[in-house]
Amino acid sequence: xxxxxxxxxxPRSLGEAVDLLARHGEDAKLLAGGQSLIPLLNFRLAxxxxxxxxxxxxxxxLVRRAGGELRIGxxxxxxxxxxxxxxxxxxxxxxxxxxxxxxxxxxxxGTVGGSVAHADPAAELPAALVALGARFxxxxxxxxxxxxxxxxxxxxxxxxxxxxELLLEVVVPPLPAGTRTAIIEHARVHxxxxxxxxxxxxxxxxxxxVLLAAGPRPLRAVAAEEALAAGAxxxxxxxxxxxxxxxxxxxxxxxxxxxxxRRALEKAAA
Numbered sequence: 001x002x003x004x005x006x007x008x009x010x011p012r013s014l015g016e017a018v019d020l021l022a023r024h025g026e027d028a029k030l031l032a033g034g035q036s037l038i039p040l041l042n043f044r045l046a047x048x049x050x051x052x053x054x055x056x057x058x059x060x061x062l063v064r065r066a067g068g069e070l071r072i073g074x075x076x077x078x079x080x081x082x083x084x085x086x087x088x089x090x091x092x093x094x095x096x097x098x099x100x101x102x103x104x105x106x107x108x109x110g111t112v113g114g115s116v117a118h119a120d121p122a123a124e125l126p127a128a129l130v131a132l133g134a135r136f137x138x139x140x141x142x143x144x145x146x147x148x149x150x151x152x153x154x155x156x157x158x159x160x161x162x163x164x165e166l167l168l169e170v171v172v173p174p175l176p177a178g179t180r181t182a183i184i185e186h187a188r189v190h191x192x193x194x195x196x197x198x199x200x201x202x203x204x205x206x207x208x209x210v211l212l213a214a215g216p217r218p219l220r221a222v223a224a225e226e227a228l229a230a231g232a233x234x235x236x237x238x239x240x241x242x243x244x245x246x247x248x249x250x251x252x253x254x255x256x257x258x259x260x261x262r263r264a265l266e267k268a269a270a
Contacts, residue, residue: 003041010053014139014166017054021164022141024050030166031055032075035102035110036118060113060168063087070094070172074113078125082107091172093181093199097128100183103191113167116152119159122194122213126153128183130218131199131210135171140164146171155216179203182267184260185212196256198241198264202228209237209265214257215246224261234269238262 011017021028029048031037032055040046054060054075061075063084070091072081081087081098088095101107101115101124115125116136130149137146138161152160161167175181185197197212207228209221224240232240241261242254 004044004047006041006048007050008053009050010056012056014057014168017052017057017166018139018141018164020050020052021166024052025163028052028163030117032114033077033109033111034114035106036114036120054166065090068174070174072112072170072172074111074116074167074169076112078102078107078110078112078115079104081112081125091132091175093128093132093183093201094125094172096181096183097124097199100124100185100194106191112170116170117159117161117167119153119157119217120193121156121215121217122197124183124185124194124197124199124212127197127199127210127212127218129170129172130220131181131183131201131208132172132175133208134173137168137171138165139168140166144168149218150220153217175201176204179205180268182264184264184267186256186260196253196260198257198260200261200264200268202265202268209241209261211241211244211257211261214244214249214253219244221261228265234262234265237265 009020027049031051031053060073062073064071078098078101081094134149135146136152181201183199185194187194194213199210201208207225209224211219221241221244224237227240228237238258238261242258245254245257
């Protein structure tokens, strides 16, 4: 199929981009890597009047460390997370998550901002960013604001981004010394959408366990985290993690969530 007709805009500055979004609002869609949007356009599940291509915006494809924090521009390609020596050394969970995304062709085009804004609950990167306590800096013609991960992801394919807002960068705090992380997922074939998975961070700070493909957004398994901090066994913690799975997903998904949590915790502890 072919997409419905649309106007095409290619802003060369952030000011021009946010002005276009302010003018067109919900009638506009942003194009970055296009790995999620183009199929939606082709199937006519999305019918924007205006397509705003942000690939020419300067400075949004950078990965840098500032004040101990990792700053990832929204146009950073998934492959850059996978290959970055800085990320592999300091934030290895992000490199692990990127390697699980689709296939090399998808990772070479797909962007961090695109994955985050698309907010697929089965996506690896949103779950990893929630586990790392990331923040999201966004801009509009009204100014800039910053959102925490718990506030940013709302429900299926929905974030707290307003129609006139553009994601600028993702800010990831430093991991405390001694923190161990891991992400595990299960898919029918490599590169397919995950049926279940878990991202964990365990160390001197309170542990974090985040499930993907378990509900309408990346889900924190708070009771499981508290049990792990109190000294419960990995098997007990994994069973508690399964309790956050949406009941409509059935026993198989609950069992899968428990198994993915167990494997992720064991991998982090290894």
